[in-house]
Amino acid sequence: MNTLVITTVDGIAYGLLLAIAAAGLTVAFGAGGVLNLAHGTFIAAGGYIAAAWTAGTWGSLATAILLATLAGAAGGGVLAAATAGLRGRGHLDQALLTFGIALVGGDVLTAVFGSDVLRPRMPAALEGTVAVAGYRYPVDRLAVLAVAVLVAVVGYVVLHRSRAGRLVRATVDDRAMVAGVGVNPRTVDAAVLVASGALAGLAGALTTPILGVGPGTADTALLLSLIIVVCGGLGSVPGAVAAAIGVGVVQTVGVVTIPALAPYLLITAMAVVLLVRRRPVPGQVT
Amino acid sequence: MRRARLRLRPALAAVTATSLLAAGVACTGGSGDSDRVRIGLLVSLSGIYTSVGEDMQRGFQLYLDTHDGRLGGRKIDLIVADEGDGPATAVPAAQKLLGRDRVVALTGLVGGATVDKVQTLTHERRIPLVGANARPEFAPVAGAPRDLSYTWHTSYNSDEPGIAIAAHIKAEVGGGSVYAIGPDYQGGWDELRGFTDTFTELGGKLANPGGKTVFTPFPTTENFLPYLNKAAETKPAAVYTFYAGGPAVAFVKQYRQSALKDVPLYAAGFLTEGAVLDAQGTAATGIRNVLNYSPTLPHAANQQFVAAWSAAGHPGQPTTFAMASYDAAAVLDRALAAVDGPVTGETLNAAIATVGRIDSPRGDWQFHPSEHRPVQRWYLREVRADGPVLSNVLLQDLTTLPAT
Numbered sequence: 001m002n003t004l005v006i007t008t009v010d011g012i013a014y015g016l017l018l019a020i021a022a023a024g025l026t027v028a029f030g031a032g033g034v035l036n037l038a039h040g041t042f043i044a045a046g047g048y049i050a051a052a053w054t055a056g057t058w059g060s061l062a063t064a065i066l067l068a069t070l071a072g073a074a075g076g077g078v079l080a081a082a083t084a085g086l087r088g089r090g091h092l093d094q095a096l097l098t099f100g101i102a103l104v105g106g107d108v109l110t111a112v113f114g115s116d117v118l119r120p121r122m123p124a125a126l127e128g129t130v131a132v133a134g135y136r137y138p139v140d141r142l143a144v145l146a147v148a149v150l151v152a153v154v155g156y157v158v159l160h161r162s163r164a165g166r167l168v169r170a171t172v173d174d175r176a177m178v179a180g181v182g183v184n185p186r187t188v189d190a191a192v193l194v195a196s197g198a199l200a201g202l203a204g205a206l207t208t209p210i211l212g213v214g215p216g217t218a219d220t221a222l223l224l225s226l227i228i229v230v231c232g233g234l235g236s237v238p239g240a241v242a243a244a245i246g247v248g249v250v251q252t253v254g255v256v257t258i259p260a261l262a263p264y265l266l267i268t269a270m271a272v273v274l275l276v277r278r279r280p281v282p283g284q285v286t
Numbered sequence: 287m288r289r290a291r292l293r294l295r296p297a298l299a300a301v302t303a304t305s306l307l308a309a310g311v312a313c314t315g316g317s318g319d320s321d322r323v324r325i326g327l328l329v330s331l332s333g334i335y336t337s338v339g340e341d342m343q344r345g346f347q348l349y350l351d352t353h354d355g356r357l358g359g360r361k362i363d364l365i366v367a368d369e370g371d372g373p374a375t376a377v378p379a380a381q382k383l384l385g386r387d388r389v390v391a392l393t394g395l396v397g398g399a400t401v402d403k404v405q406t407l408t409h410e411r412r413i414p415l416v417g418a419n420a421r422p423e424f425a426p427v428a429g430a431p432r433d434l435s436y437t438w439h440t441s442y443n444s445d446e447p448g449i450a451i452a453a454h455i456k457a458e459v460g461g462g463s464v465y466a467i468g469p470d471y472q473g474g475w476d477e478l479r480g481f482t483d484t485f486t487e488l489g490g491k492l493a494n495p496g497g498k499t500v501f502t503p504f505p506t507t508e509n510f511l512p513y514l515n516k517a518a519e520t521k522p523a524a525v526y527t528f529y530a531g532g533p534a535v536a537f538v539k540q541y542r543q544s545a546l547k548d549v550p551l552y553a554a555g556f557l558t559e560g561a562v563l564d565a566q567g568t569a570a571t572g573i574r575n576v577l578n579y580s581p582t583l584p585h586a587a588n589q590q591f592v593a594a595w596s597a598a599g600h601p602g603q604p605t606t607f608a609m610a611s612y613d614a615a616a617v618l619d620r621a622l623a624a625v626d627g628p629v630t631g632e633t634l635n636a637a638i639a640t641v642g643r644i645d646s647p648r649g650d651w652q653f654h655p656s657e658h659r660p661v662q663r664w665y666l667r668e669v670r671a672d673g674p675v676l677s678n679v680l681l682q683d684l685t686t687l688p689a690t
Contacts, residue, residue, distance in 0.1 A: 006515060007511075007512045007515060007516075010509070010511055010512060011512075014509060115332075115336035115337060115340070116336075116337050116561045116562075116564075116565060117531070117532035117535050117536075117562070117565055118565065119535065119539065119565055119567075129543050129547070135515070135545065136543070136544065136545050136547065137543075138511070138540075138543035140543075141511075141543075210508075210509070211508040211509065211536060212508075212532060212535055212536055212539075212565070214532045215332070215333070215334075215336065216333075216334060216505065216532065220506070220508070251509065252509060252511075252512040253512070255502075255503070255507075255512065255513075256512045256513055256516045259500060259501075262470075262502070262503045263470065263503040263506070
């Protein structure tokens, strides 16, 4: 029983991490109008930077997280500049462009950081385990869980309570009206893409201590993010968070409870969700 | 996305190889090139097992470089191709090496599934396959067992590490039970079956519910904690596992964070072999594992090998992957020396059968006369600090396999 509790906690922590990763993708699509297939590459870049920069001290850890976020934001900026010229030419052209960025970026990352799986060196305090409800749980995962909750809360507040967030949501709903109140919707698009990149970089940095980062990271991250974004309704942030936690729990609780079906569980769950969920989710781009 | 990227790589490799080939032909001026021999090296230069593939390439190249670029007195044109993650990329690359490049021997090959598929190609063309890594249990073709007359390995069978260590673990745990867990693919099944079959034959008890080994989805599993905590509920006296590459790092790190933390971990040596050991760091300390090689073996051949490895500027200590590929070059060296006249697949294959004892960094070994794989010693190793670096330090000899 204890195992189930601790595994569920683990699933939620994992899910929240995925939510940060997927939130960037869904926001970029919903508000920025860009289906970013290079999203996984941004996540991997954040992870590599975190792994390379950390040196076992708190200072280096903080710098690493900041650098990873900035690198992601810069990637988002590049993406915004690159896709600006493709506006109005549909998602296929964008997909091709971002796919190209993903391929080139992936090979650059492998060339720079090598093909081995890297892990950050964490401060000793984060390397141990603590007893939670009489069960051992890694401290680094608890820390990641805390940061993930914090980011989710801040993200929600920014999106729903600040002027910037209102502008983003308004751009999703009615671009002409945003232009009418004197704000260039393209500036909003670009800002959203930068923010989305920053979220990807941050997600990369946060995931690395647990999963490591290697040549397969970009693909796995993109695949999981796409599953989450599609299940949660394209463009919907609350939908993405719910779907991410669902994926996290399926990937942890599900695979140990029904080990025989482990390889198929996630895809089956996705199919069921898509079949059952006929109505669009709030915020979904239709 | 990975697939698409991997498709590009063989294309690039093909272009590179073709230009190399053109250069090679130009050098010999098209005249009788009976003293030049083309050998194909097929290893993973992209994908999950890149570091294994690179190690194998380094091992083979190290032998060439320390032997003046010659094997058996003949100048070698080594043509390298990318195996990728498995047969989907490896088979076209092998077809290119065999067809367009007309190599007289094919070596390398990281994955068991690749070997299984490529073996039929090399056999058809009567080209010796000198595999230097995984050797699967070859599936019968059309109901008939495979003809392995052109198939050689300088490595091991995938089930041998488990067979070699089972008796030792049984002696250590006594009446206690052992939990078995591994990745869900051919290599994982073979490695774990070797252990579980031998261990239960010796009267050992598996802690797994129903005595069934737990297999984790491969390569998608990155979070092993749920599996490990579940395993801890069975209160095993020890755990036996096999992982390699990235999953090996995740497994070892998370093992030390799980409820199994203080339970002794035994493994096929690949869990802590090579680049993964650096990434695992101190979390790997104390893992006891079984392999046919340790860089701390005292043989003279091994000391020379380790010194040459460092002198070449390669990182860390040589691995079993590099060693087996180095030995593949040694086998081809002796075989080519024995070929009188033109080198063809047939003459080379006949010569390989006569190479006899190989003085290898792992200790002397020779080919099993019918199975064409090494009869060799297996060693128990433990991950310990060896000076400033972690190393798989030799503890004791275990056994010689295959038993004759």
